[in-house]
Amino acid sequence: MDTYLKFKTVVTSTALAVGFAGATLLVFKYKLRKRNAVDALNYLTIRTVNTEESCNEVINELRRRIGLHKAIGFDCEWVTNQGRRQPVALVQLSSYDGYCGLFRLSHLKTLPSSLKELLEDESIFKVGVAPFDDAKYLLNDYSVALKSTLDLRHIVELTGHTTGGLAFLAQSELNVVLDKSWRVRCSNWEVDELTQTQINYAAADAHVAIKIFVNLINKKYGSIWSWLDHTSNNVWHNINNICWKYADIGFKSKHTAKLGNEIKKEKESKLTKDAAVSKRYPHATRSKPLYHNCFLVAPDGELLCTCDTKKAEWYVDKELADVVKEDPLTVRLRFEPSGRSVGEVGRYYQLTKENKCVVCGGDNSYIRKNVVPREYRKYFPEIMKDHASHDVVLLCTGCHQRSNMRDQAVRERLAEQCAAPLAAHTDNKFKEDVDCKKIRSAARALLYQSRKHVLPEERRKELELILLRHFPQHQEITQELLQEAAEIQVVFENVDYSSHGHKVVEYFLKHEGLLQLERLWRQHFLSSMRPRYMPQLWSLDHNEQRLKIRLEEGRLSEEDSKLLGF
Structure with missing residues (x-):
């Protein structure tokens, strides 16, 4: 009897285990099945915004819901008419829990301040595929300086997954099939009433972006259960530290199957090659330290500033100074300098500086970064060009690239503010004379025709x-005429040409002052890069x-005082 009961117990336990395993398998199969976006995202709450009043209401609700993740799904739609893009017609924003706002900019009389403030809020990441490009359109169309855009593909690559378009990522990461038919994508987004298909399409694009983002971050940095409960770990308190380096950086697709370490090795190999040609290119990776931290002192021994070895030795070689100490190299001037260090401004030049990236602290390789770009500073008056070392800092290669890309947004804003368009090509400094080009072409055709290829008589x-x-x-x-015509000048200097940098400097000279332009770029560097290792007293x-x-x-001088607004 006991044997029978034991056997029955074993059979029952086995049956339960098999049943549980089967049920679990069915659950996973159900979870992993690919579903179209309408069915998979049927929990979305979608609000279409046509008025400023409803806009404020939706924005307030979105802000309430995105507090944890400090990120929002983002996308834009517009109409293309005969190959020309029209102003952005629709902005889509979505929270992780499925609250979506569709803001119809084409129907709003003015851009509501609540929407503008959210889009320009640096503390909230706007997550999508290629949001950096959409930011340019919003700036051009509505003067909205969209901040903290985050291309989802950076995070996908960071977590070791295969990158692709939004439809590919939705399918591979969420098993959701987005409707990407051209009939919807290219539909009229300025129509009086959006169709239900358009509404579903627009909301899905914004929502899957934030959904993928949260899931990937939880899996990469959260606990083992974080993919089940997106609030179960503290990763979101540190999300800024994870994502800030990718903010407002466009993603360039890599046509390669290499991921992870292979991509890293490829980049490191390229950096090594770049370092080898640093002498040929001024912005290449430095192979030698920038700061030698030698000391220059006045005749009475007062410290004037730190300098590099070459400068210190120059004073000694010219018999303008004497070596006081070898390590660290200290030289004393034989003449009274024109000025001495005064206040914190003067102390800045007395402090030793570290040869490392001011943003991340990396000290393997670094590149000089002009905080105030040279394209503007070169037009400054000489009085402001002195002591330019204050605005030269060191960045590692990665931070240097990110900083340069983030500078572009400021250039575009200055271009609009100062009526100083950015040149698409460098050849706009010169004009090509069409008639001279025809003459040169005709002469060369006659001069270089061969026996085998004689021109037709006509x-x-x-x-x-x-x-x-x-x-x-x-x-x-x-023959002499042909030779002369074949060498005729075709390109002439454009006397009317004025560079973007020159126009911006002229604008600030007349209006806000160059000190404000200088301050603008410094503030931009601090806010966009958040450097942790800036020199003291900077x-x-x-x-x-x-x-x-x-x-x-x-x-x-009096002239300089007026120029500076003193």
């Missing part, structure tokens, strides 16, 4: 006529303080 006469019109003093075509108002000291000491 074409030859046509080309000769072009030359004789330009050279009326010649009655016939000669200041937003460094130049203004330095020049005021010169003014008080009577070392600033």
Whole structure:
């Protein structure tokens, strides 16, 4: 009897185990099945916004829901008419829990301040695929300086997954099949009433982006149960530390199957090659330290500043200074300098500086970064070009690249503010004379025709006529004439050309002052890169303080004082 009961118990336990395993398998199969977006996202709450009042209501609700993740799903739609893009018609925003706002900019009389403030809020990441491109359109169309855009593909790559478009990521990460038919994508987003298909499509694009983002972050940095409960870990308190380096950085697709370590090795190999040609390219990775931290002292022994070895040795070689100490190299001037270190401005130049990236602290390789770009500073008056070392800092290669990309948004804002368009090509400094080009082409065609490729008689006469019109003093075509015409100048300097940097500097000279332009770029560097290792006493108002000291000491001309607004 006991044996029978034991056997029955074993059979029952086995049956239960098999049943549980089968049920679990069915659950996983159900979870893993691919579903279309309408069915998979049927829990979404979608609000279409046509008025400023409803906009404020939806924005307040979105802000309430995105507090944990500090991120929101983002996308834009517009109409393309005969190949030309029209202003952005629709902005889609979605929280992780499925609250979606569809903001119809084409129907709003003005852009509501609540929406603008959310889009320009640096503390909230706007997650999507290629949001950096959408940011440019919003800036051009509505003067919205979209901040903290985050291309989802950076996070996908960071977690070791295969990158792709939004539809691919939705299917591979969420098993959701998005409707990407051209009939919806290219539909009229400015229509009076959006169809249900358009509404579903627009909401899905924004929502799957934030859904994928949260899931990937939880799996990568959260606990083992975080994928079940997105609030069960503290990763979201540190999300800024994880994502800030990718904010406002466009993602360039890599046409390669290499991921993870292979991509890293490829980048490291490229950096090694770049370092080898650092002498040829001023922005290449430095192989030698920038700061030597030698000391320059006045005749009475007062410390003036730190300098590099080459400068210190130059003073000694010219018999303008004497070596006081070998390590660290300290030289004392034999003459009284024009000025001495005063206040914190002067102390800045006395401090030793570290050879490491001011953003992340990396000290393996670094590149000089001009906080105030040279394209503007080169047009500054000489009085402001002195002591430019304050705005030269060291960045590692990765931080240097991110900083340069983030600078572009400021350039575009300045271009609009100062009516100083950014040149698409460098050749706009010159003009090409169409007539001269025709003359040169005609001469070369006649000059270099070979025996095998003789020009047809009619074409030859046509080309000769072009030359004789330009050279009326010649009655016939000669070899000397052909040689002269073949070398005729075609490109001429554009006397009306004014670079973007020059126009911006002229604008600030007339309106806000160059010190404000300088301060603008410094503030941008601090807010966009959040450097943790800036030199001590580095200041937003460094130049203004330095020049005021010169003014008080009577070392600033009246003309310079007026120029600086003093």
